[in-house]
Amino acid sequence: xxxxxxxxxxxxxxxxxxxxxKQIVQNRGHDTSPVxxxxxxxxxxxxxxxxxxxxxxxxxxxxxxxxxxxxDLIDQILPPExxxxxxxxxxxxxxxxxxxxxxxxxxxxxxxxSGFDLADYGVMEVDDLVxxxxxxxIDILLISVLMLPSALKIKTVKQKLAxxxxxxxxxxxxxxxxxxxxxxxxxxxxxxxxDASDAVSVIENMMKGMV
Amino acid sequence: MNQKSVTSMQRVLTTLxxxxxxxxxxxxxxxxxxxxxxxxPIKTYFSDPDNVVEGQMRLLAKYRHDCIYSFFYAPVxxxxxxxxxxxxxxxxxNSGEPVIKTTGDIKNLAVPDVKNTPCLEMVLxxxxxxxxxxxxxxxxxxxxxxxxSLPVMQMGFDRYFDLMLEKPDLFAHLMKVNxxxxxxxxNAQLAAGATAICYFDPISSTTITTRxxxxxxxxxxxxxxxxxxxxxxxxxxxxxxxxxxxxxxxxTGTAAVGVSCHEDMALIKSVCRxxxxxxxxxxxxxxCRWSSEDAENHVKEVxxxxxxxxxxxxxxxxxxxxxxxxDDVLMAISEAVHTWGRYPLDWTAGK
Ligand code: B12
Numbered sequence: 001x002x003x004x005x006x007x008x009x010x011x012x013x014x015x016x017x018x019x020x021x022k023q024i025v026q027n028r029g030h031d032t033s034p035v036x037x038x039x040x041x042x043x044x045x046x047x048x049x050x051x052x053x054x055x056x057x058x059x060x061x062x063x064x065x066x067x068x069x070x071x072d073l074i075d076q077i078l079p080p081e082x083x084x085x086x087x088x089x090x091x092x093x094x095x096x097x098x099x100x101x102x103x104x105x106x107x108x109x110x111x112x113x114s115g116f117d118l119a120d121y122g123v124m125e126v127d128d129l130v131x132x133x134x135x136x137x138i139d140i141l142l143i144s145v146l147m148l149p150s151a152l153k154i155k156t157v158k159q160k161l162a163x164x165x166x167x168x169x170x171x172x173x174x175x176x177x178x179x180x181x182x183x184x185x186x187x188x189x190x191x192x193x194x195d196a197s198d199a200v201s202v203i204e205n206m207m208k209g210m211v
Numbered sequence: 212m213n214q215k216s217v218t219s220m221q222r223v224l225t226t227l228x229x230x231x232x233x234x235x236x237x238x239x240x241x242x243x244x245x246x247x248x249x250x251x252p253i254k255t256y257f258s259d260p261d262n263v264v265e266g267q268m269r270l271l272a273k274y275r276h277d278c279i280y281s282f283f284y285a286p287v288x289x290x291x292x293x294x295x296x297x298x299x300x301x302x303x304x305n306s307g308e309p310v311i312k313t314t315g316d317i318k319n320l321a322v323p324d325v326k327n328t329p330c331l332e333m334v335l336x337x338x339x340x341x342x343x344x345x346x347x348x349x350x351x352x353x354x355x356x357x358x359x360s361l362p363v364m365q366m367g368f369d370r371y372f373d374l375m376l377e378k379p380d381l382f383a384h385l386m387k388v389n390x391x392x393x394x395x396x397x398n399a400q401l402a403a404g405a406t407a408i409c410y411f412d413p414i415s416s417t418t419i420t421t422r423x424x425x426x427x428x429x430x431x432x433x434x435x436x437x438x439x440x441x442x443x444x445x446x447x448x449x450x451x452x453x454x455x456x457x458x459x460x461x462x463t464g465t466a467a468v469g470v471s472c473h474e475d476m477a478l479i480k481s482v483c484r485x486x487x488x489x490x491x492x493x494x495x496x497x498x499c500r501w502s503s504e505d506a507e508n509h510v511k512e513v514x515x516x517x518x519x520x521x522x523x524x525x526x527x528x529x530x531x532x533x534x535x536x537x538d539d540v541l542m543a544i545s546e547a548v549h550t551w552g553r554y555p556l557d558w559t560a561g562k
Pocket of ligand 1: 142144197199448
C-alpha cells in the first residue's frame with residue numbers, strides 16, 4: 001500500500017502536479033500523523049528522486065521543484081513550530097564563505113518536508129560560524145559549499161570547534177564533494193551527502209549514536 | 212606529420228576535422244595559474260591585461276600545451292551588467308548579490324555596451340595582445356556564458372528556476388537581452404583575435420535540466436545564438452552531464468563539446484564520432500590530490516577511450532583548473548600527453 005502511495009506521490013512530484021500531490025496528502029488515513037506521513041511517503045519519494053539525480057536519470061530542476069512542493073505541503077499539515085518536530089538534535093545549516101544558496105535551500109526544504117526543524121544561519125564566515133555554533137549549543141551542523149576554497153575552509157571550522165571543546169557533528173555537501181569522494185574526510189567532516197535527500201538517513205544514524 | 216613542423220593550430224584544426232594529427236592536442240584551461248606564474252595576487256593579476264598576457268605566455272611555454280585561454284572569470288559578464296565581483300586569494304572570483312532582484316529589473320535590463328565597458332575591454336585588450344604574440348600558431352579560446360546559463364548569476368539559482376519553470380514571458384524577455392549581449396560579446400572577442408568561442412552552457416546539461424526542458428529552452432537559444440557568432444564555437448557543460456542530448460547539441464551548430472568526468476568517455480566518443488569533437492574530461496577537483504602516476508594513468512585512460520580517429524582534445528572536465536592543483540601534477544599530465552598521445556595510438560590496441 002505504502003509503496004503504491006510512494007509511487008503515486010513521486011509521479012505527482014516529477015509531473016510538477018501540485019494538485020495530485022496535495023490530494024495524496026489530504027487523503028491519508030486519519031490514523032496517519034503528519035510526521036508518519038512525511039517519514040513513510042514524502043521522504044521515500046524525495047529519496048528516490050535524489051537517487052535518480054545521482055544516477056544521472058533525473059535533473060536538478062526536478063529535484064528542486066519536488067522539494068519545494070513537499071515543503072509547502074508539509075508546512076500546511078505540520079507547522080514549523082509543531083511540538084511533533086521537537087524530538088530532535090539541535091541542528092543548524094549554513095553556506096560557508098560562498099554566495100551560492102541553492103544547495104542550502106534544497107536541504108532545508110527536504111529536512112522540513114521530512115518533519116525536521118533546523119536553524120538557518122545563511123552565509124557565514126569561519127569565525128562567526130564557530131561562535132554561533134558554540135552559543136547555540138548545536139549538536140549537528142550542516143554546511144553547504146559550491147566552491148572548492150570554501151570546502152577547504154571547513155577544516156578550519158572543525159579545528160576551531162574542536163579547540164573550544166564543542167562536540168558537534170559536521171555534515172557537509174555541495175558540488176566539490178561530488179567530484180572528490182575523499183574530500184569530506186580531508187576537511188574533517190563526520191559525513192558527506194551527495195544529494196539533499198541523503199541527509200535524513202545520515203542524521204538518523206548520528207542520532208542513534210548520540211543516545 | 213613531422214612533429215616539429217606542426218603548430219598547435221594545425222594540430223587542433225586536424226582533430227576538429229575528425230582526423231588524427233601528430234598527437235592528441237591538450238588544452239590546459241588555465242585562469243588562476245597565470246597569477247601564480249607572474250607572482251601576483253589573483254585580484255591584482257586580473258586588474259591589468261598585460262599580466263594575463265604574460266601569465267598565459269609563460270604557461271604556454273612551461274606546459275607545452277595547445278591553446279591560449281583569454282577567459283578571466285565568469286562574473287566579468289555580471290560586472291558588465293552592473294553587478295559585483297567578489298575576489299578571494301585562493302580561488303576564482305564569484306558574483307555577488309544578484310543584479311536582478313524584481314521582475315521589474317528584468318523588464319528594465321539593458322544590454323551592456325561591450326565596447327564601452329571597462330571590465331570587458333580588459334579581456335579584449337588581453338586577447339588582442341595575445342594574438343600579437345602567438346599569431347596563427349596557437350588557437351586563442353575566448354569565452355561567453357550562454358544566455359540560458361547567465362541568469363543563475365544575474366538573479367540566483369532558485370529564482371531562476373522559478374522564472375524558467377513558471378514565468379515564460381519574462382523568461383523569454385531575459386533571454387532576448389542575454390542573447391543580444393552574448394552575440395556582441397562573442398563577436399568582439401573574435402574581432403580582437405580569438406580563434407574560437409567556448410560557449411559555457413551547464414544549465415542545458417542533463418544534470419540541471421531535463422531534455423524535454425532543454426529542447427524548449429537551452430537548445431533553441433543555443434541554435435539562434437551560435438548562428439550569429441562569426442566564428443567556430445565549442446559548447447561546454449562545465450562538468451554537467453550531456454550524454455542524452457549529444458545529438459541535440461550537435462544540431463545547435465557547435466563544433467565540439469566539453470564533457471564531465473561523470474561520463475563514460477568511450478560511450479561519449481561513440482555517439483560523437485564524426486559529428487562533434489570531444490573535449491575532456493579530467494577531474495580538476497580530484498586532480499588537487501593526484502600523484503604523477505595518477506596523472507599519467509588518467510591521461511592514458513582517456514586517450515585510450517577517446518583518442519582514436521581524432522575529434523578529441525584532452526582537457527579538464529570543467530573549463531578551468533583549480534588554483535590548488537600543484538604544478539608537478541600539471542607537468543605530469545603534459546608529459547603523459549606528449550608520450551602517450553602520439554598518433555597512431557598503437558599502444559591502445561586491444562584496450
Ligand atoms: C551550473 C554551473 C555554473 C553556472 C551557474 C553557477 C552558480 N550556481 O552560480 C555558471 C555557468 C554561471 C557557472 C559559473 C562558475 N562556476 Co560553475 N558550475 C556549475 C555546475 C554545473 C552546477 C552548479 C550548481 O549550482 N549546482 C546546483 C547545486 C545545488 O548543486 P550542488 O552544490 O551539487 O548541491 C546538491 C548536492 O550536492 C547537495 N548538497 C549541497 N549542499 C549540501 C549540504 C548538505 C549539508 C547536504 C546534506 C547536501 C548538500 O544537495 C544539492 C541538491 O541535491 C557545477 C558542476 C556540477 N556538475 O555540479 C559547476 C561548478 C560549481 N562551477 C565551478 C566554478 C569554479 C565556477 C566559476 C567560479 C568559474 C569561473 N572561474 O568563473 C563560476 C562562478 C559563478 C559564480 N556564481 O560566481 C566549480 C566549483 C568548484 C571549484 N573548482 O572551485 C564547479 C563544481 C565545477 C567543477 N567541477 O569544478 N557555473
